[in-house]
Amino acid sequence: MKLQLALDLVNIPEAIELVKQVEEYVDIVEIGTPVIINEGLHAVKAMKEAFPSLQVLADLKIMDAGGYEIMKASEAGADIITVLGATDDLTIKGAVEEARKQGKSIMVDMINVKNIEQRAQEVDALGVDYICVHTGYDLQAVGKDSFEELQTIKRVVKHAKTAVAGGIKLATLPAAIQAQPDLVIVGGGIATQEDPRSVAREIRNQLNQGA
Numbered sequence: 001m002k003l004q005l006a007l008d009l010v011n012i013p014e015a016i017e018l019v020k021q022v023e024e025y026v027d028i029v030e031i032g033t034p035v036i037i038n039e040g041l042h043a044v045k046a047m048k049e050a051f052p053s054l055q056v057l058a059d060l061k062i063m064d065a066g067g068y069e070i071m072k073a074s075e076a077g078a079d080i081i082t083v084l085g086a087t088d089d090l091t092i093k094g095a096v097e098e099a100r101k102q103g104k105s106i107m108v109d110m111i112n113v114k115n116i117e118q119r120a121q122e123v124d125a126l127g128v129d130y131i132c133v134h135t136g137y138d139l140q141a142v143g144k145d146s147f148e149e150l151q152t153i154k155r156v157v158k159h160a161k162t163a164v165a166g167g168i169k170l171a172t173l174p175a176a177i178q179a180q181p182d183l184v185i186v187g188g189g190i191a192t193q194e195d196p197r198s199v200a201r202e203i204r205n206q207l208n209q210g211a
């Protein structure tokens, strides 16, 4: 199981400092949507230049103009770019087509998709690389998580890799590991902890043991 660190509540220098501390334990660094809103795709470029051996994910949550937005994120150096599962198939097809041209990967974020089972099968058939179940901040705040949805996509997705995101921390990691996703995404569970390096190391150990 791979580990993605989501960076949401930092500026570019803070993001780079944090990744320096945890670099050896993570596979993918996510430039979160708030960072891209604040700093633009420069944040993706800066991260890729600072850590060329890490994969960088641009959490654009694309909803329209799939091909164009994938092209711009690719130019900035993103390896993986997110598209929303709630959008139209045409947008996802455009994104997949452009990603193939650029040698990049598409992650479909299933945030707020109501019929996860059906939509996961549909987006899987469109040739995306990852399908991610995700409980966003607003639903985390009322106690929701994505572990049941993770089991659902594990059952029906045949081609894409599976991922889970949303409020995952050391205490809830076992529930994620139990469902055996390909990728676990952790933001605040590492980034806002007192000792991000030791937490990242512990998460890495548990993922290795659970694999």
Ligand SMILES: O=C(CO)[C@H](O)[C@H](O)COP(=O)(O)O
Residues within 6 Å of the ligand: 006, 007, 008, 030, 032, 033, 059, 135, 136, 137, 165, 166, 167, 168, 185, 186, 187, 188, 189
């Ligand atoms: O995409 C996001 C919010 O929309 C976050 O990056 C994702 O939820 C992971 O962060 P956290 O572990 O802090 O929830």
